[in-house]
Amino acid sequence: MHEYSIVQSLVDSVAAAVGSREASVHEVHVAIGEMSGVDCGLLTTAYDVFRAGTLCEHASLTIERIPARWHCPRCDATIARGAFLRCIECNEPAQLASGDEIVLQRIELEVA
Amino acid sequence: MCTDCGCGDVNLVPLELQTRILAHNDGTAAHNRAHFRERGIFTVNLMGSPGSGKTAVLEATARAFDGGAKLAAIAGDLATENDAMRLVRAGIRSRAIKTGQACHLDAEMVHHELHLLDLKGVEYLFIENVGNLVCPAVYDLGQDVNVVALSVTEGEDKPLKYPTMFAKADVVLLTKTDLLPHLNVDVQIIYHALARVMPNPVVIPLAARQPGGVDGWIAWLTQRRSAPEQLAS
Ligand SMILES: Nc1nc2c(ncn2[C@@H]2O[C@H](COP(=O)(O)OP(=O)(O)OP(=O)(O)O)[C@@H](O)[C@H]2O)c(=O)[nH]1
Ligand SMILES: [Mg+2]
Ligand SMILES: [Zn+2]
Ligand SMILES: [Zn+2]
Ligand SMILES: [Zn+2]
Numbered sequence: 001m002h003e004y005s006i007v008q009s010l011v012d013s014v015a016a017a018v019g020s021r022e023a024s025v026h027e028v029h030v031a032i033g034e035m036s037g038v039d040c041g042l043l044t045t046a047y048d049v050f051r052a053g054t055l056c057e058h059a060s061l062t063i064e065r066i067p068a069r070w071h072c073p074r075c076d077a078t079i080a081r082g083a084f085l086r087c088i089e090c091n092e093p094a095q096l097a098s099g100d101e102i103v104l105q106r107i108e109l110e111v112a
Numbered sequence: 113m114c115t116d117c118g119c120g121d122v123n124l125v126p127l128e129l130q131t132r133i134l135a136h137n138d139g140t141a142a143h144n145r146a147h148f149r150e151r152g153i154f155t156v157n158l159m160g161s162p163g164s165g166k167t168a169v170l171e172a173t174a175r176a177f178d179g180g181a182k183l184a185a186i187a188g189d190l191a192t193e194n195d196a197m198r199l200v201r202a203g204i205r206s207r208a209i210k211t212g213q214a215c216h217l218d219a220e221m222v223h224h225e226l227h228l229l230d231l232k233g234v235e236y237l238f239i240e241n242v243g244n245l246v247c248p249a250v251y252d253l254g255q256d257v258n259v260v261a262l263s264v265t266e267g268e269d270k271p272l273k274y275p276t277m278f279a280k281a282d283v284v285l286l287t288k289t290d291l292l293p294h295l296n297v298d299v300q301i302i303y304h305a306l307a308r309v310m311p312n313p314v315v316i317p318l319a320a321r322q323p324g325g326v327d328g329w330i331a332w333l334t335q336r337r338s339a340p341e342q343l344a345s
């Protein structure tokens with residue numbers, strides 16, 4: 001389960017963002033795409049186990065799930081879910097417009 | 113002022129980031145890629161289920177390339193070095209990565225091994241990833257192409273169950289086709305499933321131990337190495 005290594009990278013990214021600020025992390029917002037290969041449930045579990053003793057110990061995790069959207073790179077038509085990944089009009093192979101995100105969107109810091 | 117306990121003013125300050133969580137891995141993968149470019153090595157990230165025939169494909173690839181002198185391999189496995197030993201016996205200079213708990217290889221592990229491999233004269237480097245249809249797809253290693261081995265015995269709907277890995281594949285090797293006469297498998301259903309998860313499905317049927325059984329794969333590989341496409345991505 002690679003969600004543990006994702007959480008490790010997430011905590012490292014948060015630490016880099018906080019830098020030398022005198023602040024504690026209150027909330028962590030991430031975006032996880034449906035096609036990213038990351039399971040949101042496992043990520044939540046891994047986060048809850050792994051955050052102890054890190055600067056995310058008291059920070060809640062909010063996950064925005066991004067659905068997969070395949071589109072035609074020529075005419076931008078959206079490919080229906082479950083259909084062949086090729087535009088019926090242009091015969092172009094589809095491209096993933098969104099849904100592969102593994103992104104740290106923002107954090108909220110508590111400053112006294 | 114905190115209304116609950118009167119502990120003083122606590123301000124919540126949002127910090128917009130929008131950074132890729134795996135940015136560090138991406139950076140190391142780019143570093144690996146620069147090493148490979150500099151040496152003119154074409155690098156394959158070979159993925160697939162446990163037992164789908166990844167090592168067998170590489171053994172057959174060594175036979176097709178006159179004993180494998182221009183090939184190198186890094187073989188990831190949870191617990192053993194068996195695959196690297198098989199590949200060495202096949203004539204491919206190889207190193208093993210025992211990942212322990214980790215279900216995938218990452219760019220750091222590959223970087224470590226690539227500096228321990230003698231890459232002189234090597235034209236192709238094969239990274240046999242840990243047998244797993246989910247996790248390896250998440251980590252860029254610095255490869256030129258992603259190759260997924262899918263055996264005919266795995267069930268026709270595997271691509272639909274693991275879309276992420278197949279969506280990232282440049283080619284799918286449909287392995288163990290010598291078994292088809294003994295099975296009740298409709299290859300068309302596999303092709304249709306792949307077309308629903310791969311934008312530009314390229315499928316090469318393969319039988320690792322049959323004479324000529326990997327010819328299509330060798331042709332694709334050599335063509336892809338010399339094609340300018342490899343400079344993209
Ligand atoms: N009939 C037949 N059997 C094959 C073929 N390729 C591999 N096998 C068998 O399938 C089993 C697994 O093959 P491997 O090459 O070890 O598969 P792998 O994907 O490297 O396995 P892991 O690295 O353990 O995930 C072995 O028993 C092989 O002999 C093939 O083309 N035809
Ligand atoms: Mg193997
Ligand atoms: Zn995993
Ligand atoms: Zn179109
Ligand atoms: Zn280096």
